[in-house]
Amino acid sequence: MTTLVPSPVRVIGTGLIGGSLGMALGRAGAAVQVEDVSPGTTALAVELGVGALPAPEDPAPQLVLVAAPPDVAAQVIDRALRTWPEAVVADVASVKTTVLEGVRTLARAEDLPRYIGAHPMAGREVSGVIAARGDLFQGRPFVIVPHPGTVPEAVTALKGLATEIGSVPVTMDAAAHDTAVAHVSHVPQVMASLVAGTLLEPTEAALGLAGQGLRDTTRIADSDPRLWVEILGANAAAVADVLGDVRVRLDDILAALDSLRGSPDPSIGSRRALAGLIADGNRGVRRIPGKHGGGTDAFATVTVLVPDRPGELARLLTEIGQIGVNLEDLRLEHELGRAVGLAHVAIDATREDLLTRSLAERGWTVADA
Numbered sequence: 001m002t003t004l005v006p007s008p009v010r011v012i013g014t015g016l017i018g019g020s021l022g023m024a025l026g027r028a029g030a031a032v033q034v035e036d037v038s039p040g041t042t043a044l045a046v047e048l049g050v051g052a053l054p055a056p057e058d059p060a061p062q063l064v065l066v067a068a069p070p071d072v073a074a075q076v077i078d079r080a081l082r083t084w085p086e087a088v089v090a091d092v093a094s095v096k097t098t099v100l101e102g103v104r105t106l107a108r109a110e111d112l113p114r115y116i117g118a119h120p121m122a123g124r125e126v127s128g129v130i131a132a133r134g135d136l137f138q139g140r141p142f143v144i145v146p147h148p149g150t151v152p153e154a155v156t157a158l159k160g161l162a163t164e165i166g167s168v169p170v171t172m173d174a175a176a177h178d179t180a181v182a183h184v185s186h187v188p189q190v191m192a193s194l195v196a197g198t199l200l201e202p203t204e205a206a207l208g209l210a211g212q213g214l215r216d217t218t219r220i221a222d223s224d225p226r227l228w229v230e231i232l233g234a235n236a237a238a239v240a241d242v243l244g245d246v247r248v249r250l251d252d253i254l255a256a257l258d259s260l261r262g263s264p265d266p267s268i269g270s271r272r273a274l275a276g277l278i279a280d281g282n283r284g285v286r287r288i289p290g291k292h293g294g295g296t297d298a299f300a301t302v303t304v305l306v307p308d309r310p311g312e313l314a315r316l317l318t319e320i321g322q323i324g325v326n327l328e329d330l331r332l333e334h335e336l337g338r339a340v341g342l343a344h345v346a347i348d349a350t351r352e353d354l355l356t357r358s359l360a361e362r363g364w365t366v367a368d369a
Contacts, residue, residue: 003029003161004064006088010035010054012076016044016124017092018067018130021165022050027134028164033061044191045129051330060084063157066091069227070234074102081111088154090118094181095234096174097144104147115146117174119181120167127224142167145174182238188218190243191230198219201324212333253277273327299328300352304359304365305340316343316364325351342367 008031011022022032024046032051036042046053064080066073070093077099081087093099094118103115122140124131142162146155155171164170172180194216199207232239256273306312313332320327325347334341347355356366 004164005030006160007031008033008059008061008063009051009283010034010064010080010084011051011067012064012080012086013067014041014050014129014132016127016129016136017120017122017127018065019048020122020136021065021067021120021135023048023132023134024137024165025161026051032162033058040247041129044131045239046322048129048132050129050132061087063087063161064089065185066093069093070095070098071230073099074106077103077115078106078111081107081114085111086118088114088116088151088157090116090154090158092118092120094119094185095229096177096232100145100147100174109227112147113149113151114154114159115147116150117147117177118279119143119145119177120162120165121181121185122167127227128268138161138166140167141170144169144171146171146176147174159319171298178235178238179241182235182242186189186232186235186239187242188330189223190232192221194219216331234334249277299346300349302337302345302347302352302355302359304343304345305365305367306343307340308334313341313343319364320345320355320363321361323355325355 001026004023005028007029009022009025010033011018011025012035013341014022014034014036018034022034026049033040034045034051035054036045042053045051061084064084064087066076066080068076068091073091073093077089077091080087091099096119100117104112106315107115118300120137120140120142122136122272124136141334142158142165143156144162152176161167192253199218239340243359252273256270259270260274306314306316317327329346331344331346332341333344343357359366
């Protein structure tokens with residue numbers, strides 16, 4: 001099998017991201033070698049199909065992927081650059097400026113051109129190689145972060161890697177990347193954790209009223225504290241800038257609520273501030289790209305009632321495929337004790353009428369159909 005990825009590939013660090021990269025690259029035909037500081041994790045990665053243990057007779061890796069936390073990534077990168085003088089060495093840490101500065105400090109001048117940053121924009125709430133999936137990066141952006149001295153071959157290698165694992169390659173410099181992920185990843189994690197932290201106070205009876213909105217808002221709050229301490233610390237400046245803007249807006253909302261609380265004659269401005277909060281949220285969420293990029297205006301969501309019986313969701317997805325409609329996204333909503341769940345199916349807006357009509361003909365109940 002031919003592949004666009006230089007092979008063999010050495011994956012150093014076999015957690016969720018490193019493990020998933022190894023699986024995806026193996027499926028694409030690359031020879032994958034695995035390495036981890038934990039012998040037990042390495043053995044598990046091999047057993048799960050991430051890659052193979054390197055043998056003395058194996059050829060030297062042509063591409064090294066360092067999947068290590070930001071605080072140690074630079075040291076691992078420098079070691080890889082010195083150990084394999086012909087290889088392109090890339091890291092996949094979620095923060096790029098800190099890592100690049102560390103590599104510039106440690107690496108020899110002749111080695112630095114072979115280093116390139118990367119960040120596959122995918123993840124899960126669970127961590128570790130046991131959670132690794134070969135399809136984790138399908139349809140997701142794969143950010144390529146060269147520095148001014150990066151050789152063109154390194155950029156080409158990572159573009160090929162992104163293509164082989166089903167990702168969409170996007171090129172950014174380190175500072176632009178870190179600002180972007182502060183907005184789309186790091187601050188959302190902080191906000192979700194803040195909201196989830198308020199749930200330590202309510203009674204069990206109060207929490208029993210929770211619906212899908214709360215679950216959606218706090219889903220990512222169930223994340224690894226150790227990992228996020230490293231990520232937030234490494235991207236502290238960009239995260240603080242975004243959170244500063246949030247604080248200004250939050251102060252405005254608190255002032256509006258104080259004006260409305262118990263006031264016999266609340267100001268119009270207070271209500272306008274609250275309306276503006278929700279309206280800005282409407283506009284912001286519409287800017288979030290769909291699976292293939294572009295605004296969400298190109299997509300429509302069809303809500304289907306799914307009976308709470310084994311196999312019903314699988315039947316729905318199968319029949320959507322039989323109808324000939326491509327599934328862009330799927331969100332499930334189900335409460336304990338309910339006889340049905342709700343499947344919110346995102347599709348190309350031009351196919352909405354076809355899907356709604358065809359599902360109804362097949363006996364499915366479509367909300368608002």
